[in-house]
Amino acid sequence: MHPVPIQKRVAVAIYKLASNVEFHDVANLFGIGTSTACDIFWEVCEALCKMRKDFVKRPKTIAEMEAITTGFxxxxxxxxxxxxxxxxxxxIIAPASYPTxxxxxxxxxxxxxxxxxAHNYCFLDFDVGWPGKCHDSYVFECSRLCRKMEEGTFFPPIRKNINGVEVPIMIVADSAYSLASNIMKPFPEGTARGPRAAFNAxxxxxxxxxxxAFGRLKVLHNFCEMQNVAYQELNEDVMDQPEAVPEQNDVPAFSPAEQIREALVAYINS
Incomplete structure (x- = not known):
C-alpha cells in the first residue's frame, strides 16, 4: 500500500477543518479509508501546533522590536x-451545549x-475559541496577551521620549478597547477634529x-507570508467592522495613557 502524499494529507486536514463533515465523507472524497482520514487529520493538526513556535512568535530582542516599530x-x-x-x-456549526x-x-x-x-501582516500572538457572543474587549482582558502587557513582559522594555513624555511600545486597537499606556485607541469621533483627527487617521x-491579515487568513498563514505566496487583495467591504460600542470616558483626564496619547497627537502633527 502506497503512503498518502503530504499534499493530500494537508488537503484532507484543511477540508475537514473547513467543512466539519464526518470522517467517512472526507475519506470517500479523497479515496482513502475512514480510519486513515482520521489519523491523517490529527497528525496534521499536531504538526501545525508544533509549528506555532516557529511561525507565531513575539519579538524578543531589541533589534526585532525596532524592526517592527520602524516598519509601522x-x-x-x-x-x-x-x-x-x-x-x-x-x-462554526451551532454547538450542542450553550449554543446561544x-x-x-x-x-x-x-x-x-x-x-x-506586525507591520508585515504576520501574527505575533493569537487567542482563539471564545464564544461569538463575547465582546472583543472582554476577550482581550481575559487573554494571556493582556496579562503580559500589564506585566510589561510581552515586548522588550524600550521607551522613547516624545515631546517630553516617555512612551513605551504600544499596540493599536479600535474604539472597542480601553485606553491604556501601552494600548492606543482613537479619540471619539465627535471630538476628533484638527490634530486629533490626524491622530485617528x-x-x-x-x-x-x-x-x-484577517482578510488574508488561511491555514499556514504565516508560512505563506514568509514564503511570499502570491495573494489577491480582498475588497475591504468584506473586512470585519469594529464592534459598535458607546464611547466611554474610561480613562481619567491627565492619566499617563492620556498624556501619551496627547504627546503622540503633537508628534504626528509636527
Missing part, C-alpha cells in the same frame, strides 16, 4: 507601535479569534494591518 512608522506614520490588535469571528453563547451580533454562530499582527493606518 514607515508605513503609517505611527511611532512606537508594536502590533495591531483586533478580533474576528470564525463561523456562540450566536454573535452578526446573526450566526462563531468563535472569536483575537490576533496581534494615523492610528487607523497602523491598525488596518490586522484587518488585512
Amino acid at each position: 512608522e514607515r508605513k503609517s506614520g505611527f511611532p512606537m507601535c508594536g502590533g495591531a490588535l483586533d478580533g474576528t469571528h470564525i463561523p 453563547d456562540f450566536y454573535n451580533r452578526k446573526g450566526w454562530y462563531s468563535v472569536i479569534l483575537q490576533g496581534l499582527v 494615523c492610528l487607523s493606518r497602523a491598525r488596518i494591518h490586522v484587518e488585512h
